Amino acid sequence: MSAQNQEPVDFYFDFSSPYGYFAAFKIDALVGRFERAVRWHPMMLGAAMKVSGNRPLADQPIKGDYADHDWARMARFMELPWARPEPFPIAALAPARAFYWLDERDPALAKDFAKAALGAYFGEGRNISVPEVAAGIGAGLGIAPEDLLAAIATPGIKERLKAETDEAIRRGVFGSPFFIVDGEPFWGSDRLWMVKRWLQSGGW
Amino acid sequence: MSAQNQEPVDFYFDFSSPYGYFAAFKIDALVGRFERAVRWHPMMLGAAMKVSGNRPLADQPIKGDYADHDWARMARFMELPWARPEPFPIAALAPARAFYWLDERDPALAKDFAKAALGAYFGEGRNISVPEVAAGIGAGLGIAPEDLLAAIATPGIKERLKAETDEAIRRGVFGSPFFIVDGEPFWGSDRLWMVKRWLQSGGW
Numbered sequence: 001m002s003a004q005n006q007e008p009v010d011f012y013f014d015f016s017s018p019y020g021y022f023a024a025f026k027i028d029a030l031v032g033r034f035e036r037a038v039r040w041h042p043m044m045l046g047a048a049m050k051v052s053g054n055r056p057l058a059d060q061p062i063k064g065d066y067a068d069h070d071w072a073r074m075a076r077f078m079e080l081p082w083a084r085p086e087p088f089p090i091a092a093l094a095p096a097r098a099f100y101w102l103d104e105r106d107p108a109l110a111k112d113f114a115k116a117a118l119g120a121y122f123g124e125g126r127n128i129s130v131p132e133v134a135a136g137i138g139a140g141l142g143i144a145p146e147d148l149l150a151a152i153a154t155p156g157i158k159e160r161l162k163a164e165t166d167e168a169i170r171r172g173v174f175g176s177p178f179f180i181v182d183g184e185p186f187w188g189s190d191r192l193w194m195v196k197r198w199l200q201s202g203g204w
Numbered sequence: 205m206s207a208q209n210q211e212p213v214d215f216y217f218d219f220s221s222p223y224g225y226f227a228a229f230k231i232d233a234l235v236g237r238f239e240r241a242v243r244w245h246p247m248m249l250g251a252a253m254k255v256s257g258n259r260p261l262a263d264q265p266i267k268g269d270y271a272d273h274d275w276a277r278m279a280r281f282m283e284l285p286w287a288r289p290e291p292f293p294i295a296a297l298a299p300a301r302a303f304y305w306l307d308e309r310d311p312a313l314a315k316d317f318a319k320a321a322l323g324a325y326f327g328e329g330r331n332i333s334v335p336e337v338a339a340g341i342g343a344g345l346g347i348a349p350e351d352l353l354a355a356i357a358t359p360g361i362k363e364r365l366k367a368e369t370d371e372a373i374r375r376g377v378f379g380s381p382f383f384i385v386d387g388e389p390f391w392g393s394d395r396l397w398m399v400k401r402w403l404q405s406g407g408w
Contacts, residue, residue, distance in 0.1 A: 061257060190395065
C-alpha cells in the first residue's frame with residue numbers, strides 16, 4: 001500500500017490543553033514528511049476525564065506547579081508565544097464546534113482557525129470559550145462572524161462534537177494531545193519523536 | 205566553572221516505576237557526555253502521591269491500559285527485557301534501603317545493584333520488595349546476603365530512605381523518573397531529550 005493510500009494520522013486535542021497547543025504547531029509538518037495526512041479531532045477532554053478519573057493539571061498540587069513551569073519552558077523552546085491564560089482550563093465548546101463546522105467545508109481553513117484560536121488563548125490569553133471571541137478569530141481568517149455564531153448554535157454541530165468526543169473515548173483517548181497511527185496510540189506532545197519513529201519504521 | 209566542578213544531576217526514581225527502569229539504563233550515559241555525574245535517589249513514590257493526590261497508573265481506567273501497552277512498546281524500543289510484573293506496583297522498601305546502604309560504601313556498586321534489581325522486577329517479574337529476593341540480587345554482585353538483610357533492617361537506613369523521600373517531595377518531585385539539573389526539574393523518561401538539550405545549552 002502506498003503512503004498516499006494510507007489512512008490519515010488522527011490527532012486528538014482539547015482547545016484548553018497547552019500540550020495540545022504545542023503539538024498543533026508540529027504535527028502536520030512531522031507527519032507530512034512521510035507523505036501522510038493528519039485528521040484533527042478537537043474534543044472535550046473533561047468528558048474523557050470523567051471516564052478515566054483524571055483531573056485538570058491546574059487542579060493538581062505540585063504537579064500543577066511543574067506543569068506551569070514546563071508550559072512556559074516548552075513555549076520558549078518551540079519559540080511560540082506564551083501567556084498563561086486566565087481562566088484556565090476552559091470548556092472550549094465554541095472553538096471546537098466552529099472547527100467541525102469549518103472542517104465540513106474546508107479542512108485546511110479549519111486547521112488554520114484551530115491554530116489561530118490556540119494561539120489567541122495560549123499566546124495572548126484571550127478566552128476563546130466565549131463565542132464572540134471565537135467568532136472574532138474566525139473574522140481574522142475571512143469567516144463572517146454571524147455565520148460562525150449561527151453555525152455553532154445548531155444541534156447538528158453540537159452533536160458532531162459530542163459524537164467525536166464519544167468516539168475518542170471509545171478509542172482510548174484520555175489526554176491531549178493524543179495521536180493514533182494505524183491503530184497505534186501515542187499520548188502527549190513528548191511522544192512526537194515516537195510517532196516519527198513509528199512512521200519511519202512501521203512499528204517495532 | 206568547569207564541568208567537573210558542577211553539581212551532579214539528581215535522578216529520582218521508585219523501584220516500582222517502569223519509566224524509572226527505562227531511565228536508569230539511559231541517564232548516566234546521557235549525562236556523562238557532558239562530563240557530569242548523576243546522583244541516584246530511590247524514593248517511595250507513594251509518599252509523594254499522598255501529597256500530589258496522584259494514583260498509581262495501574263489503578264487508572266483507560267490510562268492504565270495505555271501505560272501497559274506503552275511499557276512493553278518502550279522496552280522493545282530500548283531493547284530491554286520486559287515481563288509485566290505481578291504484584292504491581294509494590295512498596296519497594298527493600299531494594300531502596302539496600303541501595304542507600306551500598307551507596308554509602310560504593311556508589312558505583314549501588315547503581316549496579318539498582319539496575320540489577322530493576323531488571324529482575326521488570327525483566328523477570330521477580331518481587332524485589334521481598335527482602336530475600338533483594339538479597340539474592342545483591343548476592344549476584346558479590347554482596348553477602350546476610351549483610352544486606354541486616355543492613356536494611358537498621359533504623360539508620362530506614363531513616364535515610366525516609367529523609368531522601370521527604371527531601372524529594374520538598375524539591376517538588378511527584379513522579380518517577382524525575383531529574384533535577386542545576387535546579388531545573390524534568391519529569392519523565394520522555395524528557396531525557398530535554399535534559400540533554402538543557403545540559404548542552406545551559407538552559408533557554
